[in-house]
Amino acid sequence: MAIEAQSVGGEISETKPTVVGGRAYARRGRYMRFVVPALIVILAVIVFPWFFTIWMSVHDWQITQTQTFTGLDNYLSLLSDQRFLESIVHTLYFTVLAVILPVIFGVFSAVIFHQRFPWRGVLRAVFIMPMMATPVAVALVWTMMFHPQLGVLNYLLTSIGLPEQLWVYDQATVIPSLVMVEVWHWTPLVMLIVLGGLAALPTEPYESALIDGASQWQMFWHITLPLVMPFIMVAIIIRTIDALKAFDTIFVITQGGPGTASETINIYLYLQAFSFYNIGHASAVVVVFFVLIVILSLLLLYVRQRTLWAVSR
Amino acid sequence: MKRIIELDLGLSRRAALQTGAGAAAMAALGAWPTRAQGNFDWQRFKGESIEVILSKSPRSDLLQRHQAEFEEMTGITVGAEQIPEQQHRQKQVIEFTSGNPTFDVTSVSWHVQKRLFAKGQWLEDLRTYLEDPEMTSPDYDAADFSNAAMVYATQADGRIDTLPQVIDYWVIYWNKALFDAKGVPYPGTLDGVLEAAKALNDPDNNIYGFVARGLKNANTPVWTSFLLGWDVDSVDAEGNLNTTGPEAVAAAKLYQALNQNYAPPGVVGFNWNECQTTFSQGNAAMWFDGIGFAPPLEDPEQSKIAGNVGYGVVPPGPNAQHSGMFGSGMGVSAFSEKKGAAYYYCQWATDKMNQARILEDGAGSPCRNSAYENQQALANLKVPMQWVDALVESGKIGRPGLPVVIPVTEFRDIFGIGLTNMIGGADPAEELEKATEQFRPILEKSEQL
Numbered sequence: 205m206a207i208e209a210q211s212v213g214g215e216i217s218e219t220k221p222t223v224v225g226g227r228a229y230a231r232r233g234r235y236m237r238f239v240v241p242a243l244i245v246i247l248a249v250i251v252f253p254w255f256f257t258i259w260m261s262v263h264d265w266q267i268t269q270t271q272t273f274t275g276l277d278n279y280l281s282l283l284s285d286q287r288f289l290e291s292i293v294h295t296l297y298f299t300v301l302a303v304i305l306p307v308i309f310g311v312f313s314a315v316i317f318h319q320r321f322p323w324r325g326v327l328r329a330v331f332i333m334p335m336m337a338t339p340v341a342v343a344l345v346w347t348m349m350f351h352p353q354l355g356v357l358n359y360l361l362t363s364i365g366l367p368e369q370l371w372v373y374d375q376a377t378v379i380p381s382l383v384m385v386e387v388w389h390w391t392p393l394v395m396l397i398v399l400g401g402l403a404a405l406p407t408e409p410y411e412s413a414l415i416d417g418a419s420q421w422q423m424f425w426h427i428t429l430p431l432v433m434p435f436i437m438v439a440i441i442i443r444t445i446d447a448l449k450a451f452d453t454i455f456v457i458t459q460g461g462p463g464t465a466s467e468t469i470n471i472y473l474y475l476q477a478f479s480f481y482n483i484g485h486a487s488a489v490v491v492v493f494f495v496l497i498v499i500l501s502l503l504l505l506y507v508r509q510r511t512l513w514a515v516s517r
Numbered sequence: 518m519k520r521i522i523e524l525d526l527g528l529s530r531r532a533a534l535q536t537g538a539g540a541a542a543m544a545a546l547g548a549w550p551t552r553a554q555g556n557f558d559w560q561r562f563k564g565e566s567i568e569v570i571l572s573k574s575p576r577s578d579l580l581q582r583h584q585a586e587f588e589e590m591t592g593i594t595v596g597a598e599q600i601p602e603q604q605h606r607q608k609q610v611i612e613f614t615s616g617n618p619t620f621d622v623t624s625v626s627w628h629v630q631k632r633l634f635a636k637g638q639w640l641e642d643l644r645t646y647l648e649d650p651e652m653t654s655p656d657y658d659a660a661d662f663s664n665a666a667m668v669y670a671t672q673a674d675g676r677i678d679t680l681p682q683v684i685d686y687w688v689i690y691w692n693k694a695l696f697d698a699k700g701v702p703y704p705g706t707l708d709g710v711l712e713a714a715k716a717l718n719d720p721d722n723n724i725y726g727f728v729a730r731g732l733k734n735a736n737t738p739v740w741t742s743f744l745l746g747w748d749v750d751s752v753d754a755e756g757n758l759n760t761t762g763p764e765a766v767a768a769a770k771l772y773q774a775l776n777q778n779y780a781p782p783g784v785v786g787f788n789w790n791e792c793q794t795t796f797s798q799g800n801a802a803m804w805f806d807g808i809g810f811a812p813p814l815e816d817p818e819q820s821k822i823a824g825n826v827g828y829g830v831v832p833p834g835p836n837a838q839h840s841g842m843f844g845s846g847m848g849v850s851a852f853s854e855k856k857g858a859a860y861y862y863c864q865w866a867t868d869k870m871n872q873a874r875i876l877e878d879g880a881g882s883p884c885r886n887s888a889y890e891n892q893q894a895l896a897n898l899k900v901p902m903q904w905v906d907a908l909v910e911s912g913k914i915g916r917p918g919l920p921v922v923i924p925v926t927e928f929r930d931i932f933g934i935g936l937t938n939m940i941g942g943a944d945p946a947e948e949l950e951k952a953t954e955q956f957r958p959i960l961e962k963s964e965q966l
Contacts, residue, residue, distance in 0.1 A: 267614055268637045268923070269965070351791060352783035353723060353800050373783025375941070461732050462785040463937040478607045479926045 261487035271484070278488035287464055288489065291472040292496070295448065298379050298468055302386040302447035307440055309387060310394025311432075315424070317395065318402040332392040339389070343456035346385045347372075350457070372458050375465035382466060385453055390446065394439040401435030402428070437508045444504060448497060469493050550656075550869035550891065557654045562858035563592030567621040569862060570598050572605040572845070575812075575880035576683060577624070580866055583874070587865045593858045606630065613639040618850050621859035625679050627669050628843040628919045629926065636923060640678035640848035646860050647677070657864055658887075665915045666884035670846050679846030680867040681884035683875065686911035687742045687841040687918060689829040690796060690804040690814065692822055695724065703827065707746045707771060707834040710803065714779035717802035726779035728792045728801035729772075731940050733933030734926070735788045736772075738918050739805060740936055742841030744768040745916050746834015751928070752920030756964065760932065760953045761946075767835075769936065769945035776940045785940045797822060805831075807843065808908055811900040812879040828907035830914070840911040841918025844884070882908050923963040924956075931956045 261278055265271040282288050317328050334342070349355045350371040358368040371381040409427045418426070451470040454460065460467035460475070467475075469489065477486035571577035577599045584595055600608060606629065612618035614637075625634060634640055646652045647659050662670075666681035689710070691703060695717055704710045714726030730736040741751045747764035759765060776784050781795055789806055796804040797813065797820040808828070817823040831840045847863040849856050865871065869891075872883035877894040888894060889905065898905070919925055935948035 266962075267610055268633065351794060353781050354794060354798055368782075370783045370786075373786035375785070378786075458786060459732065459734070459788075461937065463733055463934050463941075475930065479603075479930070480924065481610060 257487045257490055260483055261491050263484045265482075265484040265487075267481035267483070274484070278484050279492070281485070282488055282492060287467070288469075288472060290464060291467050291469045294379065294464075294466060295468040295470075298383065298450065298454075298466075299444060299447040301380065301383040302390075302450065303440060303443045305383060305387045306391045306394050306443055307436065309391045310439060311398050311436060313391065313395045314398035314402055315428070317399055332396060334389050335392040335396075337389070339452040340456055342385065342389055343453045346453075347457050350381060372466070373462065375462050378458060378462060378466045382454055382457060385457070386447065386450070389453075390443065394443065397439040397442070398432060398435050401432040405431050434508070437504075441504050441508065444500065448500070469496075550873060550887065558651070559591050559654070559861070561651075562855070562861060565855050565858040566594035566596065567853075567855050567858045567862060568596045568598075568619060569622040570600055570605065570608065570620045571624050572626065573599045573601045575878060576875055579874055579878055579880055580871065583871070587862065590865075591858070591861055593861060595862060602626075609639075613637055613850075613852075616852065618852050621850055621853040621855050622862050623848060623850065624682065624845055625848050626843075626845045627679070628917065628921075631669075631672070632921050632925070633923045634678065634848075635672040635674070635676070639851055641851050641853070641856055641860075642676045642678055643680060643849065643860065643863070644675075644677050652857065652860060653864060654868075657868055661869065661885045661887050663884055663886055663912065665842065665912060666844065666846075669842070669844050669917070679848040680863050681844070681846045682867055683881040684842060684844035684884055684912075684915065685807040685809055685882060686908065686915055687738070687806060687831060687843075688808045688907050688911060689831060690806070690810070691827040691829050692796070692799065692802050693825045693827045694822065695799075695802045696827070703829050704832050706832050707743065709832060711771065711774055711779075714775055714803060718779045723800055725781045725795070725801045727775045727803045727805070728780050728784060728787065728795050729776065729805040730788055730792060731776055731780070731784040731937060732786055732788045733937045734929045735933065736936045737929040737933045738841055738843070740768055740772045740932065741920075742805070742831065742839075742918050743771050743834070745839035745841060745918070746831070746837060748834075748837035748839075750917070750920065751932075752922055752960070756922070756960065758953055758957060758960065760956075761949050764836075765949055766946045769939060769949055772936060773939040773945055777942070780940075785937055808904070808911065809881050811904045815900050826901075828901070828904045830907055830910045839914050839916040842915035843918050879904075882912075922960060924959050927959050928956055931959075 260271075262273060262275055263271040264274045264277070313331065317324065317331070349357050350373070352358060352368065352370050352373055355371070357371060362368060370377060372378045405428070409431075410423060413423050413427060449470065450468065451474065454466055454468060454471060455474070458466045460471040473486055473489045473493065476482045476489060571580065577597075581597050581599065584597060587593070588595055605624075606626065609618075609623055609625075609630070610633070612620070613634075625631070625640070647657075653659075659667075662681050663684070666684055667677075669684065670679045670681045671677050689704075696703065696713075699717055701713050701716050704713045710727070716726070717724070718726035729739045744751060744759075744765060747768055749759050749762070749764045749768075751760055751765070752758055781787075781800065787795075789810075792801075792804055792806060793810055793813065795801045799821045811826070811828070813819045814826045815823050820826075830838075832838065847866050849859040849863060853859050867884075869885060869887050872885040872888040873891040873894040875881050875883045876888045876891065877897045877899075879899040883889075889909065895902075895905070920928060922928065932949075932952045935943075935952040938948050939945050
């Protein structure tokens with residue numbers, strides 16, 4: 205109880221030694237009145253849906269049919285569902301590329317835009333424009349650009365003597381092509397985050413390094429990169445969350461195709477829930493996906509903590 | 518069991534051409550349908566307001582454009598909303614399942630939703646309304662609907678839960694200039710389609726003999742429509758799957774041969790929009806799809822082949838000649854508290870005048886015979902008369918292009934993946950076997966309870 209009282213502010217901490225018995229309950233009761241509305245909202249929009257999802261996941265439930273309790277059958281069926289297992293692989297493949305590439309390009313462009321040169325402000329504004337576009341509109345434009353016979357991408361390739369590509373119209377190249385859209389769309393976000401980090405860096409280490417005769421590359425590798433790493437980690441976490449939940453771009457451009465080559469967990473889940481109306485099966489997918497995300501988030505947070513420790517050390 | 522549905526349009530090719538030629542003069546005589554006010558009380562539900570959700574389409578644009586006319590005539594206030602097709606279907610199912618839908622009227626895709634809606638009993642049976650002279654205007658004339666449309670609108674138990682709006686037939690669009698340049702005639706058989714595609718295929722000049730949907734799910738109607746040429750429905754009236762027999766394999770081999778050898782690279786990811794772009798830019802000699810794409814193909818601003826498009830009826834297969842048929846109607850929610858006003862809206866939306874408007878706008882193929890006899894609609898037609906000819910002829914050989922089962926989306930998805938694999942070189946028989954094994958338990962389960 206004392207810990208709870210301490211946690212709400214300095215004023216309470218000062219009075220803590222005098223708070224005993226009934227007065228403490230009365231005080232807590234007064235605080236609870238302020239907490240209750242938030243508690244109701246959390247119960248209604250987070251806790252209840254979660255319990256309901258878990259409840260649905262242990263039932264065989266299809267539209268127009270009654271629900272039957274099936275225990276863990278929906279989960280067990282996922283283990284042998286080749287399409288679901290492939291969707292996990294597709295999701296991870298897409299996520300890794302859609303995180304690493306924007307981070308590399310974003311850091312690189314942030315370093316460039318951190319330098320002083322003419323028209324820097326205008327070019328920065330132009331660079332961040334893709335980020336402001338609506339994902340569905342972006343996807344529709346890229347769909348036209350990807351068209352193997354009439355798209356501008358193959359026109360550009362053939363203009364410089366390179367062979368035409370099938371882009372999203374081939375099972376082997378569909379995910380890298382979708383990642384291209386993500387890179388174009390979200391590199392500016394990484395650039396902005398890292399640019400903020402670069403602007404906050406102290407100048408003293410660079411002055412010392414210059415006196416010691418360090419090269420530009422050595423200063424970047426041994427000073428800039430370690431100091432800006434916490435910002436890069438923030439960008440990686442945001443990009444990972446974005447890439448894992450990517451749906452609109454993939455759905456608009458390929459709908460998970462060709463075949464199931466770009467069917468990520470989100471697309472698979474959408475089909476099961478809203479096209480096939482397999483509510484129980486889809487709910488089991490949600491729970492498994494949630495567990496995967498939690499594991500990945502813990503891993504990222506652990507790495508972030510290690511990064512902070514390394515910097516402070 | 519064979520399920521052939523003939524569209525009795527009451528209009529021969531010659532009659533249609535004559536009609537077209539004399540259309541302007543006839544229009545002056547006032548052939549446009551009118552709504553007889555007579556003793557029918559259109560104001561019976563005056564003051565009520567209804568909600569309507571429509572699938573996004575040119576037909577829905579048309580209804581919204583003329584909505585004020587309905588509101589003025591009936592005194593009913595309409596809140597109409599258009600929703601993209603897939604989301605529209607999801608919204609319907611989710612809201613009907615909740616037992617408290619927010620809408621009173623909705624459009625329904627027969628080829629996807631008919632069986633599901635029947636099982637859910639989500640729509641009002643309109644037979645009593647149609648038979649009630651106080652609810653149905655004397656000039657509504659339900660007998661004017663084509664036989665095909667009424668059969669499609671009628672459930673297995675005899676309930677009529679939608680009023681017909683449009684029927685879409687699959688046809689072969691062909692590039693006349695490319696055919697003429699090589700002296701190739703329009704194919705007379707399905708095998709002839711393959712031969713024509715081979716003769717016209719010229720990849721070095723970026724011209725391909727054939728294009729059709731390769732994207733999974735979207736591609737399944739291409740195969741099922743071919744299968745009708747073998748006189749076989751993918752799922753028959755008794756619920757038997759006919760997807761592994763020699764006919765199914767032969768139709769799949771035709772699909773594979775056309776798309777693997779004579780379609781543009783990347784067709785495996787093509788939906789109708791990529792096919793339309795390829796064909797309209799003169800890069801494909803033939804395109805097999807629904808008949809509703811004529812307006813953009815004939816628009817010189819969108820199409821390089823405007824004025825050069827042929828509209829061909831699906832040629833006969835080894836055993837039969839059928840055109841895959843898809844369609845939609847308008848229904849009243851069984852949960853609505855304003856069923857009378859909602860029925861009035863459906864009645865107005867599918868009456869002779871609005872059906873003629875659909876034809877006039879080229880917004881689809883109306884279900885009423887009278888629309889094709891409407892002089893003004895034909896005079897104002899935005900597409901060539903050959904389109905009407907193809908429509909009339911297809912109507913005579915129309916047959917549902919997709920099975921009337923609840924899990925039709927899963928059917929399309931599972932077999933669509935198999936067809937996609939075939940384009941990549943997989944064996945048709947093996948792919949069909951695999952897809953059938955996967956789909957069979959889903960179909961059986963859907964009919965339980």
